Amino acid sequence: MSLRPLVILPDPLLRQVSTPVERFDAALKRFSDDMFETMYDAPGIGLAAIQVAEPIRMLVIDLSKEDEPNAPQIFINPQILTRSDEINVHEEGCLSIPDYYADVERPAAITVAYQDVEGNKHEINADGLLATCLQHEIDHLDGVLFIDHISKLKRDMVVRKFKKLARDRPPARMVG
Numbered sequence: 001m002s003l004r005p006l007v008i009l010p011d012p013l014l015r016q017v018s019t020p021v022e023r024f025d026a027a028l029k030r031f032s033d034d035m036f037e038t039m040y041d042a043p044g045i046g047l048a049a050i051q052v053a054e055p056i057r058m059l060v061i062d063l064s065k066e067d068e069p070n071a072p073q074i075f076i077n078p079q080i081l082t083r084s085d086e087i088n089v090h091e092e093g094c095l096s097i098p099d100y101y102a103d104v105e106r107p108a109a110i111t112v113a114y115q116d117v118e119g120n121k122h123e124i125n126a127d128g129l130l131a132t133c134l135q136h137e138i139d140h141l142d143g144v145l146f147i148d149h150i151s152k153l154k155r156d157m158v159v160r161k162f163k164k165l166a167r168d169r170p171p172a173r174m175v176g
Contacts, residue, residue, distance in 0.1 A: 018050050018057045018141040021076045024119035028058075032074050032117055035060045040070075044095050046133045048140035051096050059137040063129055078114040078138050081123070083107035090132045092146045100158055104149045106135045 021028065031054065039047040039060055049058040057077045064071040088108040093101040109127040112134055116122060126134055136146055147155045 016050060016055050017143045018048070018055045021056050021058055021115070024076075024115070024117065028076075029117050032058070032060060036062070036072050039095075042095050045129075046137045047095065048137045050140050057141050059134075059141065061130070061133050061137065063133065074117050075112065075114040075134070075137075076117065076119075078112050078134065078141070080110050080135070080138060081113055082111040084109040084127075088128070088132065090129065092132070092136055094136070094146055096140075097145065097147065097158065097162065100147075100161075102147065102150045102154060104132075104136075104146050106132055106149070110134060112138075 031049075035047050035049065035052065035058075038052060039045070039062065045063055046059060046061045049056045059075050059078065061073045061075070062070055084107045086108040087105050089103050089105050091101050092104045093099075108131065109125065110131045111123060111125050113121065113123050139146065139148075147158050
């Protein structure tokens, strides 16, 4: 069952911090499978649970290229332990802010503690695109969007665009 990524308007009032996962069960595994399906359908390389209206500290990533087999990774309750002083710049986009991309500066390397879908604890040293993607998705879990890392002028332009889209969109019909 593919989940629909939410268009999250860049408004601090709409942001939510995700809560830690405490139950590692079959339902969590099914949810992770649904998240991967949603991410692949988008298509994207990372997805945080909050983007599909589940405010838990969980994210999925797959950095495989189109001609490679999928390489899914699940990070539950991720926490950045260390950040390098060296900075990398990557062009970032987001399923929650469609059709907008910007260069974002982030630490080039990080160490992340996390749990897998069974609850086992792990640590990973990440650099390059993996470090960028992990930081981007962990930001979602903390109520932060990638546009919070760009200039105020560019951020305000994006906010205006998405507020206008929200005003112009017809209201959803209620069922029930």
